[in-house]
Amino acid sequence: MPRIGIIGSAGRMGNALQAAITAAGHDYVGGIDKDGDVRALAAQAEVLVDFSAPTALEFNLDAAIHAGIPIVVGTTGLGERHHWLIDAAAVSIPVLQTGNTSLGVTLLAHLVREAAARLGEDWDIEIVETHHRMKVDAPSGTALLLGEAAAGGRGVHLAEEAVRGRDGITGVRKPGTIGFASLRGGSVAGDHTVHFLADNERLSLSHLAENRAIFAKGAVRAAEWLLGKEPGRYTMPQVLGL
């Protein structure tokens, strides 16, 4: 019965996680929010699950390292420095970071990589995501994860090909780019579609989240899986055996 601590416990994902931990028969040792003591939480837990804010990441990784326990990072809106911090932490402890912990999106990323590898550069790639009105970051972590999968399939770097939003006289579409568009409104838990568009035909691959239980279930599976692992940076396909 793993002892799991949640960072961001009072939030939307924090609540879904508490339900998933209880449903899995694990021990929820407690959670913290903005002004909480993450080192004290880490001292009680066997594994931490972080769905909070990018500004908290450095402290959360530090607490996990100090306690010598694994951490699942589900927080999105991360930048280059955050990924560098995660790589550095993974030298000492097991870390799993992902923009989406669901089984469906993990498989979707695999399918997107395959499609991008098999379809030529005359197939334009555009990624559209829709989320609830309270979401604070764009593009979503999932959209970026899918963009990485598409870029990986093509053998290019997303940072060099991404077009993150368009406005005004944009000029014609540059071949090989990967476009992102974000919609915000209502209570949408998270919809993602990767469009492949060629002359005279289109292929679209979609995932629609109906609620947060799918993310919470995946995060709990990741937390269970990380226990006893060697230090390193792990991925959802490894957890789910995909």
Ligand SMILES: NC(=O)C1=CN([C@@H]2O[C@H](COP(=O)(O)OP(=O)(O)OC[C@H]3O[C@@H](n4cnc5c(N)ncnc54)[C@H](OP(=O)(O)O)[C@@H]3O)[C@@H](O)[C@H]2O)C=CC1
């Ligand atoms: N990887 C995945 O599968 C998924 C990722 N997410 C991501 O998870 C994150 C949280 O989403 P959601 O639950 O909807 O957001 P919420 O705003 O509902 O919850 C965030 C929680 O984190 C807390 N928090 C904020 N700053 C800190 C801090 N410095 N230290 C500790 N806790 C803090 C907030 O507390 P307070 O109210 O005190 O500010 C709040 O309780 C987002 O980045 C989101 O994109 C969401 C769903 C799935």
Ligand SMILES: O=C(O)C1=N[C@H](C(=O)O)C[C@H](O)C1
């Ligand atoms: O903020 C959310 O709600 C979600 N965030 C993640 C993201 O940024 O992709 C995952 C999911 O889509 C819900």
